[in-house]
Amino acid sequence: MMTLKVNGRDHQVDAEADTPLLYVLRNDLALNAAKFGCGLGQCGSCTVIVDGKAVLSCVTPLVLVEGKQVTTLEGLGTVATPAPIQRAFMEEQAAQCGYCIAGMMMRAQALLMRNPKPSDAQIRAELEPNLCRCGTHMRILRAVHRAARLMDTADAASDRSIR
Template sequence: MAIAFTVNGEPKSVEAAETATLLDVLRNHLGLMGTRYGCGLEQCGSCIVLVDGQPAYACTREVGTVADRKVTTVEGLGTPARPHPLQQAFLDEQAGQCGYCLSGIVMSAKALLDRNPAPSRGDIVAALDRHLCRCGAHQRILRAVERAAATLRNGGRA
């Protein structure tokens, strides 16, 4: 079945079963490898993408539920030549070690900053609570989100 939706601002149509996971379609049909498979049970947050601006688990979300909707993956935020302020802040703060969980964390942080451009440390912690990172970079991750928020408030692009 053809399922049409917008991915990173571009209209897409994929031939897939409506019950295929969004993660499978993003990675295996569209070649967007930034979204990761972690646990497959909505327990780690590695697969978080934005659906109509809201964080969503791509590992369990059926692709049929995103028909005619907007999906944003980490690839849709910036480019290597012009990274999104969140991506740049994560680089500047060295906020990842293995990096496996970071795409999901960045997407949750993006949703937070879109709805609250001046989050408190507590707001950031709450927004990232669903994410599991084994590297111990939590403090650097929090600093990166704070840095990105300040950049965006001071005229950086969203």
């Protein structure tokens, strides 16, 4: 048993220390957003935020995240009350199959927390580890720009504090 801090809550998890965070999020905590894409740290589908930074949860064993704050896409907002990044992806219709999108959003979120006004080149550089196969890239870029603008408004300020 170990304690995992996910989306602001403590969870008691019965899993081996070498279990990748991804499996624990998906199976033990029933969180859908982080996806299994390669299990090798090559595609970014499993990206979540740990202590404010984008992390590939498929190659991050529990032993590394004990005591740290894990945030998944579920922790940002809901359909009814979406976070700016979620609103932006909805407004830009930035998905086809959508399988990569949660990972894209978490990496973009980590960027925007660090750099609230990234340039287009910076967004591209940041998203480099994440693969999309449908070719939704143009929309993803637009959505991240839109999220930056949305976050810039005062009412969204609280979302920046998400860790």
